Amino acid sequence: MTSSTYASLLGLGAAVVLLCAVMTLWRRSVGAIVKVLAVQGVALAGVALSIGIDHHDATLAVVAVLVLAAKGVVVPTLITRVVRHDPASRETQPLVNVPASLVAAGALIFLAFAASRSVTALAPTATGRLIPYGVAAMLVGFFALATRRKAVSQIVGILLVDNGIALVAFLATAGVPLIVELGASLDVLLAVVVLQVLATQMRLRLGSLDLDQLSELRD
């Protein structure tokens, strides 16, 4: 792979990850959001694979396949299962309306570029320059978490944060050591399973996945 193809592939992957994060704020239908999340997982796997090929790193290629399976297939399937029985949560009801959310996302992207200056300075390579994209995707995830009150939207928020950080890890250090990568992926998968189980219990007990109905614990 020539270096310019490599750089543009990476740039494309990172941009898709960020774009997908912003799209989750824009789309209202949960079905569409889950598809966007799956695309983001595929893009993330693509970034890992490109770096793996460029570095001649077989481990990273294996990791890319794992990421593809976990974030591109398994996690979206799990989330789809949560909403299947709950028609009310097929639409998100953000506390902040869509145009305002998109403006906020723009501000967060600026913030991400400003905050990652010290990191990009240490890694001024084709990969290092893209780190702010991952940070931005993470911040958008935080925003989604803070402004959505549906259980499914919060799971999506957590996954956006996680994917953003994974992108930073691939770009900054060509992935963390394999044992850490495996453990971290397993943790994320298990966390999604736990969230799915909790959401199912919530639906059985409350009849909906609206977190506003869960507000008994307060001071």
Added chain:
Amino acid sequence: MLITLLAVPLSCALLSGLAPWRRATGWLGVASSLGVLIGGVVLATGVVGRHAASGFHGVLRADALSAFMVIVIGVIALLATLQGIRYLDAEIAQGRSTRRHAALYATLVQGFLATMLLAVLAANLGVMWVAVEATTIVTTFLVGHRNTRTSLEASWKYIVICSVGIALAFLGTVLVYLAALHVPGHGAHALDWTSLVAQMHHLNPGVMRLAFALIVLGYGTKVGLAPMHSWLPDAHSQAPAPVSALMSGVLLTVAFYAILRFKVIADGALGAAFPRTLLVVVSLLSLVIAASLLLSQRDYKRMLAYHSVEHMGLIALGAAAGSTLAIAAVLLHILGHGIAKGVLFLTSGEILLVEGTSEIEHVPALLSRRPVLGGIFAFGLVALLGFPPFSLFVSELNMLRAEFQVGLGWAAVLSLVCMAVIFGAVMTHGRHMLLGPRGTAAPVMTPALVAVPLIGGLVGCAFIGVSAWPLQTLLHAAAHVVAR
């Protein structure tokens, strides 16, 4: 040795899950906790003054600090598993839980112990992160074990907030790894704590500053430090009492152990000033929040939970001081707070069981109505508020001394003000719960299975408060791991 230590709770987790819960399953759990405690003592005698132990192809590593944390885990696990028998007996007797569901509880508690042990025994800071994240996953089901609407709310809030917090800690870990990769001559083990410490003076300061801030914020979420503490009162008040004891008594400090490990590296890379400022800020914020929210508490389990936020704030302030004296006091406080808070949560579980409510208003005059239970609760509060002879008195005093020595006197004074407010609030709540006329009913005794371990815990807490033996050398060695 190290792998055996992990295998004990893991095999007990498997065994407990095989069959529906019986009392024997409960005693198996107690045996496992005892095994962990003994393992911790053996480990401590093995590593103090000698080289760190290492195991499982270098994935596991234990120095004096790890050994000390293993002992803390073992002590509180012993108390919690003993009380767990009582909890599950009652749940099954009252028809709130089936024997299958109880077996799941036993399995998860052992899994919880295993993940905490892995966190303190990991050589690699990435593996440590994986273990701390795994504690969240295991404990979520334990928080929600009572399967009520409120416990569901608490476990949802718990896993969402803690997953996000711990994700920040992962980003911090990745940045530390990035800084380590840019030091020439790094090995394949760039995330191993020992190799990071060996090259800490060469790590890029700009990246390390960002990384340490993320670490404090991220692991601070699991510690229950402000501003990410909001899950703690909910989870700790909704979880079954033995789980609250484990979470409040050890899980918080296992997460703080992670911050201590990173603090050593950050001190080396950045100098003491930046980590200190950061820790002082989160510590004072936690103290102020704990003090203001404790005043208006109506629920005694939530009161205890906010008290944990206060103590984590005190520990963070001690760590900010960072001298050997301060770290030794921090570690003693970790053990003392763990025992006292564990005993209090277990006692509150018993109170909830026999009184049927967790509202302070509705459980008056415990001392005369239930003398043993009330007495344990009273002494537990006395220990937690830092009175002699309990060890929290010694550790708080030494932390304050250390803070004055390094020029953090102003922060120490502020922490004293918060402690005074909390003292007043807890005394008011405690007086209402403990004192008052009995009425006509005869005093009710508490079963020995419940009372003896709790009294034993308090006696132990007092013993380490007055006697330098047996912890002195271990504390000193462990403090030297952090304060160089």
